[in-house]
Amino acid sequence: MAKVLVVTSGKGxxxxxxxxxxxxxxxxxxxxxxxxxxxxxxxxxLDLVMGAERRVVYDLINVVQGDAxxxxxxxxxxxxxxxxxxxxxxxxxxxxxxSDGVARVVGELREKFDWVVCDSPAGIERGAQxxxxxxxxxxxxTNPEVSSVRDSDRIIGLLDxxxxxxxxxxxxxxxxxxxxxxxxxAARGEMLKVEDVLxxxxxxxxxxxxxxxxxxxxxxxxxxxxxxxxxxAPARAYRDAARRLLGETVDMQVFAEKRxxxxxxFGRRVA
Amino acid sequence: MSLFGxxxxxxxxxxxxxxxxxxxxxxxxxxGQSDLAAVLQEEILAVIAKHMAIExxxxxxxxDRGSDVSTLEIDIEIPATIARAxxxxx
Numbered sequence: 001m002a003k004v005l006v007v008t009s010g011k012g013x014x015x016x017x018x019x020x021x022x023x024x025x026x027x028x029x030x031x032x033x034x035x036x037x038x039x040x041x042x043x044x045x046l047d048l049v050m051g052a053e054r055r056v057v058y059d060l061i062n063v064v065q066g067d068a069x070x071x072x073x074x075x076x077x078x079x080x081x082x083x084x085x086x087x088x089x090x091x092x093x094x095x096x097x098x099s100d101g102v103a104r105v106v107g108e109l110r111e112k113f114d115w116v117v118c119d120s121p122a123g124i125e126r127g128a129q130x131x132x133x134x135x136x137x138x139x140x141x142t143n144p145e146v147s148s149v150r151d152s153d154r155i156i157g158l159l160d161x162x163x164x165x166x167x168x169x170x171x172x173x174x175x176x177x178x179x180x181x182x183x184x185x186a187a188r189g190e191m192l193k194v195e196d197v198l199x200x201x202x203x204x205x206x207x208x209x210x211x212x213x214x215x216x217x218x219x220x221x222x223x224x225x226x227x228x229x230x231x232x233a234p235a236r237a238y239r240d241a242a243r244r245l246l247g248e249t250v251d252m253q254v255f256a257e258k259r260x261x262x263x264x265x266f267g268r269r270v271a
Numbered sequence: 272m273s274l275f276g277x278x279x280x281x282x283x284x285x286x287x288x289x290x291x292x293x294x295x296x297x298x299x300x301x302x303g304q305s306d307l308a309a310v311l312q313e314e315i316l317a318v319i320a321k322h323m324a325i326e327x328x329x330x331x332x333x334x335d336r337g338s339d340v341s342t343l344e345i346d347i348e349i350p351a352t353i354a355r356a357x358x359x360x361x
Contacts, residue, residue, distance in 0.1 A: 146287050153295050157302055189282020196288045200295060 002110040006135035010151030012122030015179040020119040025224035026242035028083035032114040037086040039131035040121040044088035051222025061089040064101030094127040106134040137173040144192040175206035207241030
């Protein structure tokens, strides 16, 4: 049965789009039929991070308003056959998304795909609520930093009250994805530890994505980090996270970048 | 800062953790409270609507939580014509 997953956070810039691309690509690498859907109408970026910005013809709004068929708007990934992108509109605003229209499109996506991964806009307003509304599973992306943790707490409250599942009295599976984590700084007491964030937010941990240069490199190239640098620390962490979403039990570990001698000498300061 | 300041500087993560715990326990309580006000407003509206036509925004429910005493303020505005009709009914 198809699963709808929302990648959300409240706060902007914590890694929702990076995580959507990486998790989507990894689920597809596992043979699942995957659609990644950009809900950030007016500020679309998933197309860019996926390297498909020049292939966008129709978008989510066109499909919601009936101006294009879903199959016309879906862009098939050139690297992984089972991975598809439904881009957001860049020119329209969020009011163009109707809740009936979104419900219809998500329904159609459920029929065609095993996983529908929705990249939520930042904030807690209408756009973010529409992105989470039909979700069965939520990935709450959080940085080990006070404002991100606070916003995640707010989003968890919304997931428990404003989603279709919550309204029916059902449970929505919530997972914490801790991104931009630096184990060295956490050990020095300069950064919230994994356990601190888990204790405060009290939702299960899906993965720990280490702070890494590879993430920026991947977005520069328009390649999900799991496809572009599969051996890198963040790619391995995303791979484990995707396996956990698929129901596997995988030991949790903090992956660290391998550094050369120069990196060891200067890496910490520069990072 | 002294030359050896970096040795004595207190780590900041425990402070972040403590501030978050205090803040979020407060914010969660407030969120729960506003839900209660909304539920009360809906139920009061439903009870009144059984007996007379009333506009949604004429029923206001406010909850103020103080350290010693909390107050629940319910403000219902009824149109003059309906109030008079209700009085003169047998």
